[in-house]
Amino acid sequence: MIPIKSKKEIKIMREGGRILAEILEKLRRYVKPGISALELDGLARELVFSYGARPSFLNYKPGKNGHGYPAALCVSVNDEVVHGLPLENKILFEGDLVKLDLGVEYEKMHTDATIMLGIGKISPMAEKLMKATRECLELGVREIKPGNSLNEYARAVQKHAEKNGFSVVRDLVGHGVGHSIHEPPQILNYVDQRMKDIILKEGMTLALEPMINEGGFEITLAGDGWTYRTKDGKLNGHFEHTVAVTKNGCEVLTKI
Ligand code: MF3
Ligand code: CO
Numbered sequence: 001m002i003p004i005k006s007k008k009e010i011k012i013m014r015e016g017g018r019i020l021a022e023i024l025e026k027l028r029r030y031v032k033p034g035i036s037a038l039e040l041d042g043l044a045r046e047l048v049f050s051y052g053a054r055p056s057f058l059n060y061k062p063g064k065n066g067h068g069y070p071a072a073l074c075v076s077v078n079d080e081v082v083h084g085l086p087l088e089n090k091i092l093f094e095g096d097l098v099k100l101d102l103g104v105e106y107e108k109m110h111t112d113a114t115i116m117l118g119i120g121k122i123s124p125m126a127e128k129l130m131k132a133t134r135e136c137l138e139l140g141v142r143e144i145k146p147g148n149s150l151n152e153y154a155r156a157v158q159k160h161a162e163k164n165g166f167s168v169v170r171d172l173v174g175h176g177v178g179h180s181i182h183e184p185p186q187i188l189n190y191v192d193q194r195m196k197d198i199i200l201k202e203g204m205t206l207a208l209e210p211m212i213n214e215g216g217f218e219i220t221l222a223g224d225g226w227t228y229r230t231k232d233g234k235l236n237g238h239f240e241h242t243v244a245v246t247k248n249g250c251e252v253l254t255k256i
Helices: 007-028 037-050 124-142 150-163
Strands: 073-077 080-082 097-106 109-118 174-176 183-187 205-208 211-213 219-221 228-230 236-238 241-245 250-252
Touching: 007 037, 007 097, 007 109, 007 241, 037 073, 037 097, 080 097, 080 211, 080 236, 097 124, 097 236, 109 124, 109 205, 109 236, 124 150, 124 205, 124 211, 124 236, 124 241, 150 183, 183 205
Parallel strands: none
Antiparallel strands: 073 080, 073 097, 080 228, 097 109, 109 241, 174 183, 174 205, 205 241, 211 236, 219 228, 241 250
């Protein structure tokens, strides 16, 4: 069952989403050559608590077993796709493509967002991937409206990625979000029969997160149990917004 949120719950998510967007904008200013991912995580934690919110990912267990996620922020660089651990020795360098993924719990409701940015001057390919990934999300968002299925979203994302010569990650997906950070439905970013049956309705709240690879779509999980990387070592692009389905379309909750 896909939970439908009340007007009141969406209002809270709008406030939480705005807090999240503001924090990501503040973090953006610190992303300079020489800063470590651990420092960014520390800043993220401080900022989240300063807004009276809680970091959703901290201690979160995506599977049933194992340890919770040990940080507030995911910092994924270049070929890292998602869930990059913010380690002290993960230093950002000129030319890196960086993704900052953060979840915020505010008044018991969660929102989730990811921004991508380049450190100083990045390669033309990195620029192209970043632009195409941003556009994939924008084009996908336009398909989120009552009566459309999630396959319309998936088609828009996949078509634009492939038109640019890129591929869509298959093994990781977007998700419903709200009462918890991951709720049904799973949101594939490529056309699939399963997406056809999910018809959008007013009050659904979704984390849309196209993951677009420069090379092949295959990914691998690192020995740390968290970090996903592209199998071929090429770049990955990832942007994410939390949206609420409205009467006629959708509202992006995680933008300033
Ligand atoms: N934004 C991430 C996702 O949707 C959430 C990561 S939770 C973590 O997959 F605990 F795995 F970091
Ligand atoms: Co997410």
